Amino acid sequence: MFAGEPLDRLPMMPFVISYSPRVLNQTQRWYRESAENRAACQIAAYEKWGHDTMVIEYSLHGVSHALGSTWTDPENAQTAIDKHRLDDLDDVDGIDWDIDAVRKENDPWMQMNVDAAQICLDRYGDEVGVSVTLPGAMTAASGLYPVAQLLRAKRKQPEQLHKLLKICNEAIKLVCEEFIKLGATPFLCDPVASGTIINEKEFREFSLPYTQEVFKFCHDNGGGCGYHICGDTTKLTQAMSESGCDMLSVDDAVDLSYVKEVCGDKLPLIGNVSPNATMMLGTPEDVRRNIKENLKKAYDSPCGYIVATGCDIPLPAPIENVDAFMDGVRELARYPFDPEKWA
Numbered sequence: 460m461f462a463g464e465p466l467d468r469l470p471m472m473p474f475v476i477s478y479s480p481r482v483l484n485q486t487q488r489w490y491r492e493s494a495e496n497r498a499a500c501q502i503a504a505y506e507k508w509g510h511d512t513m514v515i516e517y518s519l520h521g522v523s524h525a526l527g528s529t530w531t532d533p534e535n536a537q538t539a540i541d542k543h544r545l546d547d548l549d550d551v552d553g554i555d556w557d558i559d560a561v562r563k564e565n566d567p568w569m570q571m572n573v574d575a576a577q578i579c580l581d582r583y584g585d586e587v588g589v590s591v592t593l594p595g596a597m598t599a600a601s602g603l604y605p606v607a608q609l610l611r612a613k614r615k616q617p618e619q620l621h622k623l624l625k626i627c628n629e630a631i632k633l634v635c636e637e638f639i640k641l642g643a644t645p646f647l648c649d650p651v652a653s654g655t656i657i658n659e660k661e662f663r664e665f666s667l668p669y670t671q672e673v674f675k676f677c678h679d680n681g682g683g684c685g686y687h688i689c690g691d692t693t694k695l696t697q698a699m700s701e702s703g704c705d706m707l708s709v710d711d712a713v714d715l716s717y718v719k720e721v722c723g724d725k726l727p728l729i730g731n732v733s734p735n736a737t738m739m740l741g742t743p744e745d746v747r748r749n750i751k752e753n754l755k756k757a758y759d760s761p762c763g764y765i766v767a768t769g770c771d772i773p774l775p776a777p778i779e780n781v782d783a784f785m786d787g788v789r790e791l792a793r794y795p796f797d798p799e800k801w802a
Contacts, residue, residue: 469792470511470765472729473784476592477516477537478772479504486535494574501579505587508785512588515576519594519648521568522630523602525561545604548612548619561630563637576643591638595649596669599627606651613661628669632676639682646685655690662695674703689770696721711769715756723760731769738768739776743783750787751801758796766792
């Protein structure tokens with residue numbers, strides 16, 4: 460795509476993110492140790508499969524970690540917050556929040572990921588894009604204040620919650636700025652804003668305005684932006700399409716036909732082969748079947764369709780299923796389309 464060659468198929472963006480160390484038979488801890496390791500995993504995955512983006516995983520906890528929460532360092536699992544910066548939301552006023560803590564010169568984790576993105580861009584940036592996953596405001600806030608208490612605060616302490624969300628959003632914009640300068644594309648992931656957890660009214664109050672602000676910032680600074688929320692976001696689809704994102708990714712709990720109907724004429728759609736039922740627990744034939752189902756629903760989406768998994772591929776998923784995804788898209792999503800193959 461980025462090499463300027465004519466496309467012979469629909470783009471494919473399987474979320475080979477935290478899964479990428481599997482290609483090198485490495486652990487998650489090794490993957491987190493250096494920029495070289497992080498880049499090596501993405502480069503190895505791209506060289507093996509040739510998909511249409513490499514993704515640097517800044518981490519959904521990257522902002523909260525820079526702002527004072529601490530996280531775990533498991534050998535072969537993703538990090539988790541083990542000590543939140545806030546125990547009481549009322550304390551948000553009493554902390555001297557240093558938003559610049561997220562900048563690369565102040566945060567080794569940020570520097571590592573900026574360097575990893577630069578390595579990928581230097582190696583293959585002339586032929587494939589590089590994206591960076593980072594948290595939305597609700598998810599970043601849940602790394603500073605426990606998620607169960609944060610969700611209760613929507614009703615009990617909405618003013619204090621908005622204060623925390625504003626702090627997180629300012630930090631998120633600084634993270635976006637660092638990567639946009641390189642030529643990488645921010646991809647905002649906000650699972651705590653899922654329709655599985657909050658309703659549309661709450662989404663429009665506590666999530667959408669902050670997301671719109673971030674995406675406007677990205678555009679004002681010359682960058683693009685993608686958007687993903689895990690879980691069932693069916694009832695949030697219209698609101699999500701109002702965010703200002705340049706592409707919308709949906710989880711497998713959402714019907715692509717419905718998303719196409721609501722906003723397919725506004726922006727490209729991404730999704731949504733099941734990460735768990737198909738990629739982790741299914742067979743290569745199940746992967747192929749799931750791709751066919753998605754193509755039937757979204758191949759003709761007016762602003763375009765990118766064949767993808769519904770979220771990051773789980774670590775235990777068989778490599779053979781990822782192979783089947785790549786092979787299936789190359790065969791079944793080739794131009795000109797042959798719907799008889801999707802039967």
